[in-house]
Amino acid sequence: MRILAVDYGDQRTGVAVSDPTGTLAGDAFVLAEWNAERLADKIAAECEKRGVERIVLGNPINMDGSAGPRSEKARAFGALLRERTGLEVVLWDERRTTVEAHGILTANDRHGKRRKQTVDAVAAALILEGYLGRR
Numbered sequence: 273m274r275i276l277a278v279d280y281g282d283q284r285t286g287v288a289v290s291d292p293t294g295t296l297a298g299d300a301f302v303l304a305e306w307n308a309e310r311l312a313d314k315i316a317a318e319c320e321k322r323g324v325e326r327i328v329l330g331n332p333i334n335m336d337g338s339a340g341p342r343s344e345k346a347r348a349f350g351a352l353l354r355e356r357t358g359l360e361v362v363l364w365d366e367r368r369t370t371v372e373a374h375g376i377l378t379a380n381d382r383h384g385k386r387r388k389q390t391v392d393a394v395a396a397a398l399i400l401e402g403y404l405g406r407r
Contacts, residue, residue, distance in 0.1 A: 276324040277400035278315065279366065279392050280349050285311055286392030288400040289322055294407070297400040300393040308349055316356040327359050328403045330366030330395070364403050366395070 273294040279286035288300040305311040319327070329350045332342040339347075350361040 273325045274323050275326045275328060275400065275403070276315070276319055276322070277328040277330070277364070277396045277403065278353075279330045279396040279399055280346055281392055282306060284392045285315075286394070286396030287315065287318065288393065288396035289318075289324065290400060290404060292323070294326075295404065297397045297404065300397040300400075302390070302393050308352060312349070312352045312356040315353060319357050319359060324357075325359065327353055327357065327361045328364045328399060329353065329361055330399045331363040333365050333367055335367060362403070364399055366399050 274292050275290040275294050277288045277290075277297075283304065283306055285303045285305065286300065287303055289298050290296060291298050303311060303314050305314060315327070318324070327350075329346060331346050332340070334340050334343075347363065350363055353359070354361045
């Protein structure tokens with residue numbers, strides 16, 4: 273089962289796709305789109321093109337475990353993705369994924385503009401790896 277992970281953002285959204293067996297994180301990239309409807313359509317097109325069977329959407333839970341405004345926004349986007357794709361959308365606790373992504377990019381000497389263009393893709397890959405590891 274191919275799985276697609278989403279690190280939802282206001283300007284850029286990271287996307288990562290598993291291998292066909294749903295075992296390993298594979299391709300990761302960024303979609304630059306601020307409009308949620310158009311973004312959902314782009315993600316739906318990627319799901320169709322890649323044969324995705326499930327979506328894992330990062331849910332930005334607060335460090336104290338509560339759900340804030342960003343979590344509510346992610347939940348609403350998850351409902352939109354379900355509507356547009358017809359696929360199951362699993363909300364996944366994404367606490368600290370962006371911090372970890374910045375650490376990975378720093379360790380690999382990615383700074384400035386190159387970092388800004390890739391941090392969301394790395395965060396999506398971390399969400400996907402966490403979900404696949406838990407399965």
